[in-house]
Amino acid sequence: MTSAFRLTPLDNATKHHAHDYHQIVIGLEGHAEFEIEGLGGHVAPLSGCIVPADHIHYYSGIGNNRQLILDLPDDAPALCGSYREQVRLFDAPRFFTLDESLRSYLNFLVLELGQPRHAPGELLATAFLGCLHARLSMHLPPASSPRLDLAIIDRYIQSHLAQRLSVAELARLACLSEAHFSDCFRRQTGLSPYKYVLRERLSTARELLSTSCLPLSEVAARTGFANQSALSHAIRRAFDQTPNQLRQTARIQTAGLNALA
Known part of the structure; x- marks a missing residue:
């Protein structure tokens, strides 16, 4: 583009x-x-x-x-x-x-x-x-950036994954302004805070789809997506597969491992 x-x-x-x-x-x-x-x-x-x-x-x-x-x-x-x-x-x-x-x-x-x-x-x-x-x-904040404690941020994200998370909330954890936090976060992780949170949402959603029989609407609710349509669109864009295809792939892999056991 x-x-x-x-x-x-x-x-x-x-x-x-x-x-x-x-x-x-x-x-x-x-x-x-x-x-x-x-x-x-x-x-x-x-x-x-x-x-x-x-x-x-x-x-x-x-x-x-x-x-x-x-x-x-x-x-x-x-x-x-x-x-x-x-x-x-x-x-x-x-x-x-x-x-x-x-x-x-x-x-x-x-x-x-x-x-x-x-x-x-x-x-x-x-x-x-x-x-x-x-x-x-x-x-804009100065180029020199404090080191963020990503462990604290990760725990907060995981405990609030089902909710709407704003950059301002994460910035408060680090006692920084939103703009300064975003700059530090990008420098330290290579991702914007929003993309980082989205990656965590998608990773958890993928795990739930692969290891449970939860309906797609419930997976969406647990991982902070507005609805199952929004979740499906995000999964297709991130993994080039539909949620059902992810589940089928996980079942095939599990069946193969059981056969080898």
Whole structure:
């Protein structure tokens, strides 16, 4: 997936989802409401929000509205190589307001996207992210990071796996701000907190499917997925198998081991 700009209104009905790419939403006309992993805020013209990959977010437009949305995979050119530092923008959700210079660039960006042959999207995305990063980097935590006690965090995650877990909860365990915790966590584990929790949910779900006859709805409830459909989708994406296929594979392996015993 490459970086992609979209000019689109948001439905007035509240919706929610998560996706495996980062996203920046900037208001052009009207208003919208967002809640990103428990962090709520308002998007008005010339203000916006940052939605890190795999963060569940609720959103709704208010009346007539139009948003500029930038979708960015983790391996987008604007986040790789010499621009890798810019990925820190997505360590935690946040809301921001554009200054005068960025407002001028936004006007150019919207006009350019309206041209039949506009500048390459990756070039526009890289320039915009560089400008945004320069302005928001003063609010990012310093590069030096304390060592996190992952054993405490793992125990907390496992004991709350059936519940909705936010980055803010985990950050409180380490007595750090959400942004600083996310930065430390990524440096120490190589994963964002959300992806780490998702991995634990999927690992436990896989074990339950392989070792029990629990219905899929119960497995979903025990591992923190909204419903069995959400669990099925996550399992297919992570393991390239359906839940039933995982169960069948486990049964075949168990039968083979019993035959050898």
